[in-house]
Amino acid sequence: MDSRADSKLVRARGPLLLVVLLLVGVALGGGAAFLLMRTGADGPSSTRSDCARQRSVEVVVPASMLRVVTHAVDEITPSCTRVTVASRSASEVALRISSGGAPPDVWISDSRFWMTPTYLGGTSPLRIVTPSVASTPILLVGGPQSPRFASWGEAEVSGLVSVPDPLGSTAGSLAVVAPQAEARQVGRTLGEARQMLVPFAQTYGDRVSRGLDADVGMAWNGRESRRLVVTTEQDLVEARANAPYLEDRTPEVGAPMLDFPLALREGAADGSAEVARALVDHLASEAGLAALRDAGLRGPRSSPGESLAADTTRVLASPRPRTIATTVQSWRSLSVPSSILAVVDASGSMDIGTAGGSRMELLADAASIGLGFLPDHARVGLWIFSIDKGGPGQDWRVLEPMRRLDDLRFGRTQRYALREWTTELPSLTDGGTGLYDTALAAYQQALRDYRPHYSNAVVLLTDGENEDTGSIAMTDLVSRLRELRDPQRPVRIIGIAISEDADLGALQRMAEVTGGAAYLAAQPQDVLGVFAKAVLSR
Known part of the structure; x- marks a missing residue:
């Protein structure tokens, strides 16, 4: 039986890397490496000269598996093989591969989605040896x-x-x-x-x-x-x-x-497949499972009921990798706080009835619910508009200027004040639609209220088309918005057309020139969902 020469353990120092994930954002990665080598099969007196050729295999694992794999490699390293065990986050390894770097010879990730083309780009240069060596x-x-x-x-x-x-x-x-x-x-x-x-x-x-x-x-x-x-x-x-x-x-x-799949690089160094298979077999053995339990991990085939600390007994299946990537990419944008000037059509057509109430009543209900979704640091203002709503020659009326939702004025927060206004909106409708002048004035105000480190937007909701014959023309409005747009102080117009009666085309033109987007809420009750979709688009 082969005996093992003295093992050599070396701590390798590596810099922390700034990791920009493919499709999803930024993460900080780092690692530690351990070097293990078995030089020969003739006992402790063997030397490197006993091996005709030394083989080097790189194994990369998440930090949560480092201790277990290091000890396992010490047991299973083949003769004349040098194995380097390094700790790297899955995001760091995925970035390295997607940026054109070579994958490690053997890679244990903490989830399989990191090993897919969605995260690695193009065709994955990996072969999955086993879908799981451990779980948690x-x-x-x-x-x-x-x-x-x-x-x-x-x-x-x-x-x-x-x-x-x-x-x-x-x-x-x-x-x-x-x-x-x-x-x-x-x-x-x-x-x-x-x-x-x-x-x-x-x-x-x-x-x-x-x-x-x-x-x-x-x-x-x-x-x-x-x-x-x-x-x-x-x-x-x-x-x-x-x-x-x-x-x-x-x-x-x-x-x-977390399922900890093990993959082998296509064209990996000589000896890598042998190390990979030996690792899989060892971690599935009685000794390997005991080592996993000692590290707080379940085995690769543990049932959910065989828990170490959890009460839950069911496993929630992971969505597809592309769903994960797009959701996390959205998270990156959505975690930026919102600064929203909501500009609501209060013309007479908003009184048109639907199955659940008038257009304005359903919009007001959606606005009240939406306020509950926004955290205290969000900044929200509220305007309404119809022809001469703010007095002769002014189509907009300011109900609440832009403030943080937790801003306290006159014994009430901005959130409370906005909720109060949502109950009054149905009683404020009359007149024709004064869309163009209002859009320009709202955009100018949002620029004045601009806050860095926020996502600044004018959300313009209407169920009609501009009816103010004395207002600015659409071509002049688009030109003016283009002049006002400042890449250093970005403010988007988000248009929401309530019903097919609304001038979606006009909203699209205003949105496009400011870097925003326009959406159709075919029914007033769709407004909340459309608003969430609009926010997700930023």
């Missing part, structure tokens, strides 16, 4: 005061969930797509599930801007806190050593799973 569920964890929600979507719109940055964290990425993964089970459409991303991302952006959630962990989740933290079962096992009161509050609908 992604949980919502809190203290005794933390609630358990019926679904991930309900939890994430509650404002109580802290999530690691989805742009670089696999757990964060799968958490933000969880509402889509569970949609059918909880009776939501995919569109409704996607809309839930808006308040979640906005709340995240607000907390990060205040110095919170920049480094999400459970150390600050005290016994009296109601907050929920997105983390893994592996991390919960470790955290309970110092905070035994932490509990799994994951919705019963299920938990996303």
